[in-house]
Amino acid sequence: MTTVSTGPAGGTSAAQTPSTAQSDAPDVDFATVGDVVRDLYTDGVSARKGAFSAEWADRMREDIEEAFEEARHRPGGAVGRGPHRYYVEIHPEQLRDFVDLVDHPWVRAVCEAVLGRDYSIVELGFDIPFAGAVNQPWHRDFPMPDVTRERRRLNSLAFNLTGVDTTEDMGPFEIAPGTQWDLDDGFEHAMFPPREDYPRYRELGVRKFPQRGDVSVRSALTIHRGTANHSQLSRPVLVLGVDAPGAGNDGHHDMAVTHEYWRTLPERVRAHLHCPVVDELTPITQKHTIEGLVMGDAEPDSPDAGMGGGMAGPAPEEPEGDDS
Template identity: 80%
Template sequence: MPGSAPTGALAPHLEAAVQDLYGDGITARRGAFTPQWADLMREDVEAAFAEARGREGGAVGRGPHRYYVEIHPQQLRGFVELVDHPWVVGVCEAVLGPDYRIVELGFDIPFAGAVNQPWHRDFPMPDATRGERRLTSLAFNLTAVDTREDMGPFEIAPGTQWDDDPRFGHGMFPPRDTYPCYEGLAERKYPQRGDISARSALTIHRGTANRSADARPVLVLGVDAPGAGNDAHHDMAVTAAFRDSLPERVRAHLHCPVVDELTPIVQKHTIEGLVMGEA
């Protein structure tokens, strides 16, 4: 049974986004940023990946030739523009409430040779979703490149954020005998530089095989409703000087530690079932 989208007076484009999230489990805003903004984001992602790959625990595998890296907000020059974008703010407030929390900033990179991931969700279904049919977190994605078919596009099965099968491995991985169902629902997404999407991380999805010679970096911004608890899986921090430089409306949603000096993040948001890719 689908969940009930929050009701209230919303601008039409935000009302449509909320209905999308409670219906298909994903929505998007085309051209939210300029391609040039996305190009600067890619520079920051590539610099962070080069640093992370040079140390133990800097990047985690999400399948062959596919990696995830979590970063601190200060490593992204466009952080304020991203989290303060009116569409991002509006969607967060409408779905998660006015006291939403920014809990994750990172990126996925499938390189040439990345294979199909198993169908999965990013974490087990929370009790609030199961019992109250309420979404308690959102994942925003921004591509750093113009996505082509041969790059291994993101694939999602609309409406499956409500699937609740006790046979899910670790509460996240549908049994393989259900794959034909997800393949029948599957939609591939082809975002271009400057586009942004928001999805429930519970919606069943996978990265597909990258048959090109090009990497396909994607930024991930994770946002929680109060009490959702996903911040326990992440380690982002800010310095006092950086925090003080932020507008108050941004600071209000950052509850991460404030430190004298940033230390590189040792990744702990590992999803073991993705390491080998689809069998």
């Protein structure tokens, strides 16, 4: 059985000593949480600046880089999300500060306010656009659920944390506020709007420039895209997916924890982590096949960009088994 590394090279395994250090951020007041809920139901996105330190974000990036190295050398380890852009799903033990993230007062408060006290953590992964990545097609991350279409209720959230200080030339994330309510008539796979709608999304689109330590939260239904990376650097972004009871997105992910790691987790983290508890972790095979295929169809106005540097200089090899 192939196993997954659970700590950075030369470091302490996260399975043995998960982080329990709390953020210096104060508890979140009701007014702040109310503002975030309003943002999510109007714009479809909100954020907390400086939730963590830059050093915390640097550790996160180290863990992302190690996980990508492991994933890109096995079939299905990293799925293409467009030219020179990849997505990898990981287990909680592969992120040393997983507990810091999911137990952060702002993250907890937002999850409870939008999704209810019985929310579930269903996804942990990361996106990496490398040098030469082009504009993605505008999209949402999954089809609109009935509860949103019929009752205008959001039943899932995606938290994003950048591993770098984002600049204009690094292919920043772009989002079209208010489009979480757009009906999917004519959308390919119920996720990709027709190209004739692109001018509207470009007009609405807002590019985001998060810095290390910032946390954003959005409805994954809000139409968005990654933009062209003209720099020689990668822009790794951690993704944490959270569901309301019954949302069903856990069926699209294979997150697990070991018995050893489970015993170290605070009870209030265990209460929201409903994934399998196993003797030994196995690497996750990515399931984003539709997104991988369609994301390869870059927007016509994307510039022709050659492949440049990766996370630490030279461009990575194409992940084995990635046919997108």
